[in-house]
Amino acid sequence: MNSTGKILLVAFAAGALGLVAALALEGPGPLLKTELGQRALNGALSASAPPAPAGLAVAERGEPLPAFRLSGLDGQSVDLPRAYAGRPLLINVWASWCGPCIQEMPELQRYSTEQGDKGTQVVGIALDDVEAVRDFLRTTPVAYPILLDTPGPADAGVRLGNPKGVLPYSILVSADGRLLKQRIGPFEHGEISDWAKP
Template sequence: MRTGTKVVLVAVAAGTLGVVAGLLTRGPGPLLRTEPGQRIAQQVLQANAPPAPEGVAVAKRGEALSKFAVAALDGGEIVLPDDFAGRPLLVNIWASWCGPCIREMPELDRYARAQGDDGTRVLGIALDDPAAVRDFLQRVPVSYPLAIDAPGRADAGVRLGNPRGVLPYSVLVSADGRVLKQRIGPFEDGEVDDWARH
């Protein structure tokens, strides 16, 4: 074996050990904060997930989001992606009992407020009981619109590409309804701005 090949193999092995050591000492957080880490996590979740029920389309990065409806928390119906056509949309799947979801909500609210009339819109979809969500919002209000869906094998999270139901879960949809990015886990302060650039 040539010296150059040995050096490359040693470098690859050292890099792999570094990633493994980081995951063991700090958990998957640092890796999940990268786009390659998110892509890997998404592939793992989808590869090991049970199949969606017949007629339920599971969103995939780069493809058009199939149309579906959720109940608006304040009444009525929200149809994705149609009701948000013409502007990018960040959809966040959450629940009132989910600690990481609760921690990221002020960051999502800050981001939504900063977008103005022509920036990315934000929609929260709670997989939760409507009464629990309303009670929660009395303590932690947000300015962006909210919807509600019953958790299950055909819920909004599954349709947005999260068949395992990991929370929180976010999706960035383009102005023309294509899935640009999918994210497992919460946003830290200031993190959503960079993530939502497309």
């Protein structure tokens, strides 16, 4: 092996050792905050998930979001993604019993306020009981729309590309309705603005 090959081998080994040390000391958190880490996690979870129910349309990165209908807190039907067409859309799937979901709600509200009427529309989908969601929102109010679904093998999270049902789960949808990004896990303060850039 020539000297260039040896240098590359040593550099690769040092990089791998650094990655292992970082994971051992800090856990996978920093890696999971990267787009590459999120793609790897989503791929691993998808590979180990049971198949989606027959005939269920599931969102795929780069493809148009499958259309489906949910109810809002007011009982009115909302057709996704058509109801928010023409604007980028950040959909966050959560539940009132999910600790990390609760922790990220102020960040989602901050981002929604920052975006206003012209930027990315934030929509929450609660996989929860309507009364539990209403009780939760009394103590942690948000101004962005909240839709409801029942947890299960064909719920909104699964339809949006989260077959294992890990919460919280967020996706970014382009203004023309294509799935751009997926994120498993909560956002920390200030993270959404960079993540939601197409």
